Each structure stands twice: as structure tokens, then as C-alpha cells.
Amino acid sequence: MTTDQPAPRAPRQPDLRKPRVAVVFGGRSSEHAVSCATAAGVMQALDRETYDLVAIGISRDGRWVLADGDPARLELTTSHTPEVAGDGAGVVVPLATTDRSLTVLEPEEVPRSLGEVDVVFPLLHGPFGEDGTIQGMLELADIRYVGSGVFASAAGMDKHYMKVVFASAGLPVGPYTVVTDAQWRRDKAAAMDAVGALTYPVFVKPARAGSSMGISKVSEPEGLEAAIEVARQHDRKVIVEQGIVGREIECAVLQGRGTDGPRTSQVGEIVVESGGGHEFYDFEAKYLDEQGVVLSCPAEVPDRISAEVRRLAAAAFDALGCEGLARVDCFYTESGDVLINEINTMPGFTPHSMYPQMWAATGVSYPELIDELIQLALTRPVGLR
Numbered sequence: 383m384t385t386d387q388p389a390p391r392a393p394r395q396p397d398l399r400k401p402r403v404a405v406v407f408g409g410r411s412s413e414h415a416v417s418c419a420t421a422a423g424v425m426q427a428l429d430r431e432t433y434d435l436v437a438i439g440i441s442r443d444g445r446w447v448l449a450d451g452d453p454a455r456l457e458l459t460t461s462h463t464p465e466v467a468g469d470g471a472g473v474v475v476p477l478a479t480t481d482r483s484l485t486v487l488e489p490e491e492v493p494r495s496l497g498e499v500d501v502v503f504p505l506l507h508g509p510f511g512e513d514g515t516i517q518g519m520l521e522l523a524d525i526r527y528v529g530s531g532v533f534a535s536a537a538g539m540d541k542h543y544m545k546v547v548f549a550s551a552g553l554p555v556g557p558y559t560v561v562t563d564a565q566w567r568r569d570k571a572a573a574m575d576a577v578g579a580l581t582y583p584v585f586v587k588p589a590r591a592g593s594s595m596g597i598s599k600v601s602e603p604e605g606l607e608a609a610i611e612v613a614r615q616h617d618r619k620v621i622v623e624q625g626i627v628g629r630e631i632e633c634a635v636l637q638g639r640g641t642d643g644p645r646t647s648q649v650g651e652i653v654v655e656s657g658g659g660h661e662f663y664d665f666e667a668k669y670l671d672e673q674g675v676v677l678s679c680p681a682e683v684p685d686r687i688s689a690e691v692r693r694l695a696a697a698a699f700d701a702l703g704c705e706g707l708a709r710v711d712c713f714y715t716e717s718g719d720v721l722i723n724e725i726n727t728m729p730g731f732t733p734h735s736m737y738p739q740m741w742a743a744t745g746v747s748y749p750e751l752i753d754e755l756i757q758l759a760l761t762r763p764v765g766l767r
Contacts, residue, residue: 401500403433403756404484406516407449407456408440408466411508412595412616416730418464420505422456423732427749433756436484436499441468444510448473448486448496458732479524501759502527505731508592509617512728513539521764528759529706530727531767537702538727541589541621544702551701553694554721556626556713557581560589561610563618574606583625586610588617592726599625628715630723631681631688633695634740635708637758644699646692647740650679677736679743683714690720698725705762706755709737 405428407421408414421437428435437451447470456464472487473496484496502525504516514536520527530538537543545555557580565573577584583601586609596616598609606622613620634647653676680688695710702708702725709729713721729737738748746754 400432400434401756401760402436402498403428404436404438404499404502405451405505406438406440406502407505408442409506409508410440410442410444410510411506411512411591413507413592414442414465415458415463417505417507417511418456418466419458420507420731420735422453422458422464423735423748424503424505424752425451425456426453427733427752429749429753432753436496438473438484439466439470440506440511441466443468446473446475447471475519475523475525477519477523482523482525499525501525501756503756503759504529505728507728507730508595509539509590512592513590524764526759526762526764528755530702530704530708534702534704535727538704538708538725539590539592540619541587541724542619544724547701548698548722551697553697553701554719556721556723557624559622561620561622563614566610566614566618566620570607574603574610577606577622578603580622580624585623585625586613587621587623588613589619589621591616626713626715626721626723628713629681629683630711631683631691631714631720632709632711632736632740633691634729634737634744635695635699635704635710636741636754637705637707639758644696644704646695647744647746648680649683649688649691650677650736650740650743651681651683652677652736677739679740687714687718687720694720694722698722702727706758707737709740 405421405425407417409417425435425437435451437449439447439449445468447468458464474485474487476483482498484499486494486496502520504511504527506512506516512535514532517532517535537547542560545558548555559576561573583599586598586600588596596613598612600606600609610620629651631649631651633649636645638644691712694712698710699708704727709726711723713723731737733748738751741751
């Protein structure tokens with residue numbers, strides 16, 4: 383568990399072609415707009431003298447299209463929700479290990495090659511992207527990519543199995559229960575009775591969604607059924623977590639180099655200010671209300687708590703077999719304990735998101751962080767490793 387600057391880069395020889403990076407964004411999940419905003423930040427900061435950029439958007443219905451790469455069109459604001467239109471030139475990714483060339487398909491035109499891609503930066507949040515699906519496709523195509531592999535991405539996306547893995551590794555997690563689709567359809571009353579083992583308030587969440595989509599805080603049993611139905615709009619599998627009295631402390635993790643262990647940032651804390659209209663760190667607080675939330679990094683916690691959060695963050699990263707990057711969220715309770723809440727294998731990555739902000743406070747700038755992740759991906763093999 384170390385904190386360090388990116389390794390010095392060797393100067394690129396003028397006769398060598400620049401590595402080509404395909405930034406993939408959008409997608410079929412409810413976090414489509416967040417993914418677009420993340421791509422805007424990355425494309426704005428990517429060093430074009432070092433890398434060639436190919437912007438690929440995935441529409442809400444799953445069509446891959448060639449995008450123009452203009453970050454301004456992808457910014458998420460209170461007055462603009464970005465979206466990938468599905469009417470652009472289609473992009474086909476090869477599934478043969480002998481070919482890394484993208485093919486562009488346009489109506490009434492001969493298919494043309496876009497050239498080889500050296501690494502994919504999959505800036506997709508939620509199902510059909512962050513959950514191991516695109517990672518599996520890229521593994522089949524033998525194309526390197528930024529971030530965790532198939533299993534870590536899938537387990538990290540599913541809050542239920544994430545906690546199962548953490549608990550089996552001896553890492554502390556809070557009380558929770560799971561409501562599956564079959565349980566809910568078979569016997570709603572029994573499913574809600576299982577929540578009775580928890581202490582209210584509880585947080586009802588889609589098991590496989592992010593960006594606080596579909597999350598409700600429930601203070602009384604009477605509000606439970608409606609909250610589960612809201613969560614089920616995003617995922618038919620729902621997790622109900624006991625509310626933890628304490629503070630949420632977060633830590634950013636980077637893959638180690640060579641045989642080094644995970645690197646951790648200074649710990650941070652998001653403070654949702656009173657009067658801002660947010661009962662917890664919901665979607666609006668994360669992405670639209672810059673006045674109602676404050677990032678404190680380093681978080682004002684005792685040194686031993688900071689050290690413990692960083693230790694648990696690195697241990698969680700290792701327990702899932704993560705690669706590249708992750709953000710680990712912990713609870714620092716009133717009794718002085720630290721519990722792991724969750725891990726995000728593709729955390730929010732706009733310049734204002736917690737993950738890059740924590741690394742910036744640790745001495746790694748946003749452009750340096752992007753470069754580091756691409757370099758890690760370029761040196762990592764695909765397949766079993």
C-alpha cells in the first residue's frame with residue numbers, strides 16, 4: 383500500500399506511431415449520461431501528442447457509432463443531458479485475435495478500416511459495460527483495455543456478491559439482505575419480513591447499478607415496498623443495507639507496477655451540506671449540485687483511521703482481483719470501527735469526481751492519472767493472467 387507519482391515516461395521515438403486509444407462511452411444502462419460526461423473529461427485531458435484518440439459512442443439501444451470526439455457536446459449540466467445518437471457511422475469490433483482493426487460501416491458505402499486500436503478505455507458505468515460484459519468482448523478480441531477484468535468487474539458491479547467476496551476474505555461489511563426477483567414475485571411479504579432483521583433506517587438499492595440510481599432511504603417499514611419497487615426499475619435484484627451511523631470515507635486505488643501491491647490515495651470525504659436539499663449523496667448531489675456538496679481531502683479523521691481505510695481499500699482491491707483502478711467507500715462509525723461499503727471498478731471519472739480529486743490531492747494530476755491508466759493497460763496482457 384504505497385502512494386507515489388507516475389513513473390517517468392521514456393520519450394517517444396519520432397519514427398514510431400503513437401498508441402491509438404479508443405474511448406468508449408454511453409451504453410445501455412441508466413448511467414448513460416454520466417458515462418458521456420466522464421468521456422468528456424477524459425477526452426479533454428488526453429495528451430494528443432502522445433496518443434491518437436478514437437471516440438466511440440454506444441447508443442441507448444446498444445449501437446456502436448463513430449463519435450466526433452467533441453467534449454463540449456458530452457458535458458452533463460442542469461440544462462443539458464448528453465446522449466449518444468445512434469444514427470452515426472457504425473463501428474464493428476473484431477473478435478479474432480489476429481486483427482485489432484476497427485471497421486466503419488455507413489449506408490451504401492464500402493466498409494472501411496479505421497486502423498488498429500492498441501488499448502480501449504471503456505468509460506461505461508453500470509450494466510452492459512462496467513459489469514464484465516465489454517471486458518469479456520475485448521478479451522475475445524485480444525484487445526488490451528483499461529480497468530479490471532471480467533470477474534472483478536462483474537463481482538464489483540453486483541453489491542450482493544461483492545459483499546460475499548469481501549466477507550470471505552475477512553473484510554468487515556455492514557448488515558444487509560437481498561431480495562431477488564423470484565422472491566419478490568413469489569412472496570412479497572416474506573421478502574419484506576427478511577428485512578426485519580435489520581435496524582431502520584435502511585437503504586434500498588438496485589444490486590447492479592451505480593451513480594445512486596434508484597436508491598431510497600427508508601426510515602419506517604411502511605415505506606419499504608415502494609422503495610423496493612423503485613429499485614426494481616433499475617434492477618430486478620435488490621439489496622437492502624442497514625443504515626450505518628457514521629461518516630463515509632473514500633479511497634482511490636491504482637494498480638501496482640510489476641509485483642508491487644495496490645497504491646492508495648489520501649482518503650477523502652464528501653460532506654453533503656445541510657440546507658442543500660440532499661438527505662444523502664444522491665445523483666443530483668454527485669453530478670448537478672456543485673454548491674451543496676464539499677470534498678474534504680485529506681479527510682479530517684485520525685491518522686489510524688486514514689491508515690485503516692487505505693489498508694482496507696488495498697485489501698478489497700486484491701480480494702476481487704481488480705486491475706487498473708477502483709474507488710473503495712468505507713464507513714467510519716461512531717464507535718470507531720471501519721466497514722467497507724462498496725467498491726467501484728469504474729468510478730466516476732470527470733475532473734470533479736471523487737476518484738481523480740483524491741489522486742490530485744495526493745500529487746497525481748488528472749492528465750497524469752489518465753496516462754498512468756493507459757500505460758498500465760498497454761503493459762498488461764489479455765487472457766488468463
